Structures are given as structure tokens and as C-alpha cells.
Amino acid sequence: MAISMKNQAAIAGIGTTAFSKNSGVSELALACEAVRNCLADAGLAPGEVDGLVTYTLDSSDEVEVARAVGLGDLTMFAKINYGGGAAVGLIQQAVMAVTTGAAKNVVVWRAMNGRSGQRMGQGVSGNIISSDLIHWSWYMAYGMLTPVSWVTMIANKYLHKYGVTAGHLAEVAITQRNFALNNPAAAGYGKPLTLAEYLASKKITDRLCIYDCCQETDGGTALLITSAERARDLKQKPAVIRGVTQAATRGQEQMTSFYREELDSLPEMELAAKRVYAMAGLGPADIDAACLYDAFTPEVLMQLESFGFCKRGEGKDFAADGNLRLDGRLPNNTHGGLLSEAYIHGVNNVAEGARLIRGTSSNQPKEVNHVLVSSGVGVPTGALILGRD
Amino acid sequence: MATTGRIKPPLGHDNKWWWDQVAAGTLALQRCSQCHTLRHPPRPMCGECQSLSWDSIPASGRGTVASFTILHHPQFPGYQYPLIIVLVDLEEGLRITAGLSDCDPADVAFDMAVEAYIHEDADGFRIPMFRPATGRKI
Known part of the structure; x- marks a missing residue:
């Protein structure tokens, strides 16, 4: 019989660095600072950490972080592929390790000089011939080199088919900016965004402006995952992992799933939804708040449909009715998200999910029993449901 | 100052043949030799019948x-x-x-x-x- 991962593990520690546009330090230094802060938050000694997980895109290797921070003997370490699609995958690895005994205390992190160093928007390139590079080769020669160029190809069809306007996308951007106004760590802190400013802003593609696109950030976020039992003995209120899954579907590509019959839905996110709800024994009606991956505003609307909060094509109406706001049906990205807090590749969204369960968000809704968090959109992805102990 | 041109596609086993055909004036579509299913972008195996044999037709x-x-x-x-x-x-x-x-x-x-x-x-x-x-x- 398969081992159930439901309620076996919890997020017991959250650590971040400052989020900035120029850290002035190495990515390894950011990783170490985030991990140290995470362990201090949890009240766990560094020597007790025996598992580490990060992104294939992270430049800091597991043993470099372990050596610098002074972690203990490691019995599980892994890197997960697909950029922001890895966010929830890190948690899944950690939960599998904790549930099976592969490791007891797993730290996951992402740390990047995403503005002063390697910027996601500077374009793909490379000299080593791999299947990944051949995949990008079909786009490079046409100048289709950046996440926004790939995402708009799908979003454009979706926006066209369902009559989504700039005003609908602005609702997502402004709602999250308003959250950031209460979050001193956020890039959007102290920077209100009006509809007029949104509408007058720089166009990146024909359908997306600068405010539809996420931040570029120097910073790091780390999370401690341990057994629910151990988490109860640590310093913070546990955010229990009810369900977690990765998801990629037939015809999936990295950012360029252009060859499936339908262009206006997210099959991998629908698979993630089905799996995570089944594992948790919950449905959309049970979810009180969300951190839906928000590298670009249309992705939020599309995911509202993937996760069953509204019907196909009605994401725009769900948002326009104010449902993503603090007093709405589904407060979303209450820290400001990737759009207005920081782009730590989605790990900062997982951190906010844990804060919402703790009751410590800078925009804490009244009653939060369950929070849904998703990984990157348009890539192999995943979903996570956190609950109260 | 020399102008930088279009980024050239990196070439490997799975795509060079296609660009060679383009250079010769043809937009090629890869076809499975076994079940004749067309596929694009090109890949080494047919996802329908798992055959590694393929040829191509002009689009x-x-x-x-x-x-x-x-x-x-x-x-x-x-x-x-x-x-x-x-x-x-x-x-x-x-x-x-x-x-x-x-x-x-x-x-x-x-x-x-x-x-x-x-x-x-x-x-x-x-x-x-x-x-x-x-x-x-x-």
C-alpha cells in the first residue's frame, strides 16, 4: 500500500534575506542567510538539518550551503528543475523524505541575484547541446527569448477568447500592490499603484505592461520541513502539509506548450488541482486564501479556473468582483506576490502560505484554515495545500 | 562597428537535419516511418508508436x-x-x-x-x- 503523505509533515520555519535590486553579496551568501534565519525562526540547531532541496537553477550547491552554515550529516539532497515550477516540488521532496525517513529535518531554499546578476528576462542562450537547448532552439532564432514572450503566446489566446481586458489584469496587479503597501519587505512597499498609472505604463508585449510582470529580485527564502510531531515542539505554529504534488501533462514543454489542441487552459495545473485536492480530501470550497503563482497577471486568472474557484472563462469576473482582495472570497498573494513583493521564484509565495496558517501575514484574513499554493505556470508545476495543526 | 545578427539555433542530432532542409529551401515536417504520424517540433521518437525511425515531408x-x-x-x-x-x-x-x-x-x-x-x-x-x-x- 502506498504511504500517505497527508498531514505527515509541516513547514516549521521561514527565513528570508532582505529583498533588494542589488544585494552586493554572492548568491551563496544569500542562501546561507536565508537558511540561518529559517532555523532561528524554527528554533532548530543547524546540526539537526539532514536534508536539503533547491532549484537546478540555484547556483549554490547543497554541500556548499551545508558547509558554510554548519549543517549536520546529510542523508537526502536534491535539485528540482523548471524554474518557478520547482517551488512546490521542493516541498514535495521534503515531505517524501520526512514521511519515509530518508531525512528528518529538510531545509529547502531559493536564493538569487535576480536583478543584479542573472536576470530571467535577459534571454536564453548556451553552448552545451542538451535536450533543453534543442527545445529552446525552436524559439531563439525568432527572437523569442524571454519568459514574457512565451507566456504572452498562451495568454493572448486566453485573453482574446474570454474578453479579458486591461482592467481585469489591473485588478490583479493593483490588489497585490495594495497588499504590498502593508508589507515592509516588499518591493511595492510605499509605492501605491493607480489604474491610471497602470494603463499609462510601458508595454512589454501587446497585451502585457510592466505591471503585469513580476519583480526582479536579489534575495533568498528558506523553509524548514519536518514531521508534524516534531514541528509541534519547535517555536512556531506548524503549517501542516495536507496535500502536495508535482504535475506535468502530455504534450508538456517548458514554457512553450504551444502544440496542445487547447491553448487557453493549463492542463498541468488541472492535474495538480485534482491530485492535491484528492490527497488533502478537500475541494475549492475549503480553501480560504491562496498564493497562486503570479509571474504574470493572466496566470492568476487562468489558475482560478484550473483550481475550480470559478468556471472556464470566468476568472476575470471572479477577480473583478473583488474576490482576490482581503475581504473577498479568496485573498490571493497577501504579501504582494511575485508581482509586488519579490521574485524568489515562488518560494516566497510558499512562505506566505505558511504565514497565513500561522496568522502572521501582514494582510491576515480573518479565518484561514486552508491555503492553496501553486508553482510556476506554463512549466511542469505543482500545488500544495497547507492547513492548521 | 559590426552589427550583431539573429541568434542562430544551437544544432544537435535532433534538429540539425531540419535546419539543413531549410537551408535547401524546404519547410520540413517530421514523419514517423512506422505509423506515419507527423510531429513538430522534431523529436527522436514517435509519441504514438515509440518508433525511432522517421523521415520527413515538405509542408x-x-x-x-x-x-x-x-x-x-x-x-x-x-x-x-x-x-x-x-x-x-x-x-x-x-x-x-x-x-x-x-x-x-x-x-x-x-x-x-x-x-x-x-x-x-x-x-x-x-x-x-x-x-x-x-x-x-x-
Whole structure:
């Protein structure tokens, strides 16, 4: 019989660095600072950490972080592929390790000089011939080199088919900016965004402006995952992992799933939804708040449909009715998200999910029993449901 | 100062043959030798019957726009902006990504009829492009 991962593990520690546009330090230094802060938050000694997980895109290797921070003997370490699609995958690895005994205390992190160093928007390139590079080769020669160029190809069809306007996308951007106004760590802190400013802003593609696109950030976020039992003995209120899954579907590509019959839905996110709800024994009606991956505003609307909060094509109406706001049906990205807090590749969204369960968000809704968090959109992805102990 | 041209596709076993055909003036579609299913972008195995044997057929080049993206920023050397990229549903039943020329950005539309042609850069590099349908051959 398969081992159930439901309620076996919890997020017991959250650590971040400052989020900035120029850290002035190495990515390894950011990783170490985030991990140290995470362990201090949890009240766990560094020597007790025996598992580490990060992104294939992270430049800091597991043993470099372990050596610098002074972690203990490691019995599980892994890197997960697909950029922001890895966010929830890190948690899944950690939960599998904790549930099976592969490791007891797993730290996951992402740390990047995403503005002063390697910027996601500077374009793909490379000299080593791999299947990944051949995949990008079909786009490079046409100048289709950046996440926004790939995402708009799908979003454009979706926006066209369902009559989504700039005003609908602005609702997502402004709602999250308003959250950031209460979050001193956020890039959007102290920077209100009006509809007029949104509408007058720089166009990146024909359908997306600068405010539809996420931040570029120097910073790091780390999370401690341990057994629910151990988490109860640590310093913070546990955010229990009810369900977690990765998801990629037939015809999936990295950012360029252009060859499936339908262009206006997210099959991998629908698979993630089905799996995570089944594992948790919950449905959309049970979810009180969300951190839906928000590298670009249309992705939020599309995911509202993937996760069953509204019907196909009605994401725009769900948002326009104010449902993503603090007093709405589904407060979303209450820290400001990737759009207005920081782009730590989605790990900062997982951190906010844990804060919402703790009751410590800078925009804490009244009653939060369950929070849904998703990984990157348009890539192999995943979903996570956190609950109260 | 030398101008930087279009970024050339990195070439390996699974795509060089296709660009070789483009250089020879053909937009090729990969076909499974066993079950004859067409596939694009090219891959080493047929996802329908798992055969590693394949050949290719020339595409008619006729199709319609399934989606498109018009890029303004960031701008890379070697490309003209606004840069129009289209997903084209080919009449053979496959979809392909390519650039669109001879069309005002304001006129690009879903479902518009387009046709492929082989464009040649100043440095001799050849690449398939699409333009609004005129009835001409590739």
C-alpha cells in the first residue's frame, strides 16, 4: 500500500534575506542567510538539518550551503528543475523524505541575484547541446527569448477568447500592490499603484505592461520541513502539509506548450488541482486564501479556473468582483506576490502560505484554515495545500 | 562597428537535419516511418508508436494563426521591433512557431490565413517565416 503523505509533515520555519535590486553579496551568501534565519525562526540547531532541496537553477550547491552554515550529516539532497515550477516540488521532496525517513529535518531554499546578476528576462542562450537547448532552439532564432514572450503566446489566446481586458489584469496587479503597501519587505512597499498609472505604463508585449510582470529580485527564502510531531515542539505554529504534488501533462514543454489542441487552459495545473485536492480530501470550497503563482497577471486568472474557484472563462469576473482582495472570497498573494513583493521564484509565495496558517501575514484574513499554493505556470508545476495543526 | 545578427539555433542530432532542409529551401515536417504520424517540433521518437525511425515531408506552408505575440521589450540586437511571432496551425494538422512579416502589428489577427516562405538574412542564414496568405508557393 502506498504511504500517505497527508498531514505527515509541516513547514516549521521561514527565513528570508532582505529583498533588494542589488544585494552586493554572492548568491551563496544569500542562501546561507536565508537558511540561518529559517532555523532561528524554527528554533532548530543547524546540526539537526539532514536534508536539503533547491532549484537546478540555484547556483549554490547543497554541500556548499551545508558547509558554510554548519549543517549536520546529510542523508537526502536534491535539485528540482523548471524554474518557478520547482517551488512546490521542493516541498514535495521534503515531505517524501520526512514521511519515509530518508531525512528528518529538510531545509529547502531559493536564493538569487535576480536583478543584479542573472536576470530571467535577459534571454536564453548556451553552448552545451542538451535536450533543453534543442527545445529552446525552436524559439531563439525568432527572437523569442524571454519568459514574457512565451507566456504572452498562451495568454493572448486566453485573453482574446474570454474578453479579458486591461482592467481585469489591473485588478490583479493593483490588489497585490495594495497588499504590498502593508508589507515592509516588499518591493511595492510605499509605492501605491493607480489604474491610471497602470494603463499609462510601458508595454512589454501587446497585451502585457510592466505591471503585469513580476519583480526582479536579489534575495533568498528558506523553509524548514519536518514531521508534524516534531514541528509541534519547535517555536512556531506548524503549517501542516495536507496535500502536495508535482504535475506535468502530455504534450508538456517548458514554457512553450504551444502544440496542445487547447491553448487557453493549463492542463498541468488541472492535474495538480485534482491530485492535491484528492490527497488533502478537500475541494475549492475549503480553501480560504491562496498564493497562486503570479509571474504574470493572466496566470492568476487562468489558475482560478484550473483550481475550480470559478468556471472556464470566468476568472476575470471572479477577480473583478473583488474576490482576490482581503475581504473577498479568496485573498490571493497577501504579501504582494511575485508581482509586488519579490521574485524568489515562488518560494516566497510558499512562505506566505505558511504565514497565513500561522496568522502572521501582514494582510491576515480573518479565518484561514486552508491555503492553496501553486508553482510556476506554463512549466511542469505543482500545488500544495497547507492547513492548521 | 559590426552589427550583431539573429541568434542562430544551437544544432544537435535532433534538429540539425531540419535546419539543413531549410537551408535547401524546404519547410520540413517530421514523419514517423512506422505509423506515419507527423510531429513538430522534431523529436527522436514517435509519441504514438515509440518508433525511432522517421523521415520527413515538405509542408505546404499554408495555415492559420492559432495565437501570436507582439514583443516590444526587452529588445535584442538582430531583430526588428515590434517583433511579431505567430503560432500557425498548418493544413497538415501540425502547429509551428515562426516569425510573421509583411504585416502591420495592428493587422495581426486570430485565424488569419498565412503562408510560409524561406527568408534569407544578409549573412546567408535561412529561416522559415510566415506572411499573410497571397497564394504564392514557398
